[in-house]
Amino acid sequence: MRQLLKIGVTIDKLSYIFYSHLHPDHTGELVPLLFATKYPQTYERRKPFMIVAARGFANFYEKLKLAYGEWIELTPGLLKISELDTTGRDHLDCGVFDVDSLPMEHTDMSLAYRITEPGGRSVVYSGDTDVSDNLVALAKGVDVLICESALPDDMKVHGHLTPSLAGRMATEAGVMMLVLTHFYPECDKVDVAEECRRTYHGPLVLAEDLREIDIT
Numbered sequence: 001m002r003q004l005l006k007i008g009v010t011i012d013k014l015s016y017i018f019y020s021h022l023h024p025d026h027t028g029e030l031v032p033l034l035f036a037t038k039y040p041q042t043y044e045r046r047k048p049f050m051i052v053a054a055r056g057f058a059n060f061y062e063k064l065k066l067a068y069g070e071w072i073e074l075t076p077g078l079l080k081i082s083e084l085d086t087t088g089r090d091h092l093d094c095g096v097f098d099v100d101s102l103p104m105e106h107t108d109m110s111l112a113y114r115i116t117e118p119g120g121r122s123v124v125y126s127g128d129t130d131v132s133d134n135l136v137a138l139a140k141g142v143d144v145l146i147c148e149s150a151l152p153d154d155m156k157v158h159g160h161l162t163p164s165l166a167g168r169m170a171t172e173a174g175v176m177m178l179v180l181t182h183f184y185p186e187c188d189k190v191d192v193a194e195e196c197r198r199t200y201h202g203p204l205v206l207a208e209d210l211r212e213i214d215i216t
């Protein structure tokens, strides 16, 4: 919410929120968002918004309500939840754009999303994942692949990628541009771009907060 404010977007302007999975580093701000949507009159919502997530999200929200109760319960009809399949490809027509999803190798309810605008330009966000044929399939020929690259090549852990593995996924998928993100502090000690160059030779961006990328 703080980062959105820096680009002049208040939370009442959000139409969609996509969750790749439920780990706290990805969902930690859900409770403050719901609370801020409900209470200060300034941010009281006028139009409904949708949370898109893997099947099981509604149950996760119910569990949060066991702890926070009505503090995070919104006016009926304001929040819609759309749950996508955790076992195979799924699709959601959002009107202004289309969404395709496939399960990733991380938790048993982790998804990557491909968002395609009517003109055909598209972006894939991997969420968190290990090496994944589904990621390669979802990202085939995409304009921008935003891919996790949590740890350096020599510190690989189960459930996450490294720069050269993310590069391999990007090369296999034939993406137009690769954006690496989700860097653990260990990444500060290595040359992430150089490690990625072992397997990928196209346009490469190391993500920073508030970075904007034009797709032409």
Ligand SMILES: [Zn+2]
Pocket (backbone or CB within 6 Å): 021, 023, 106, 128
């Ligand atoms: Zn995770």
Ligand SMILES: [Zn+2]
Pocket (backbone or CB within 6 Å): 023, 025, 026, 128, 182
């Ligand atoms: Zn994560």
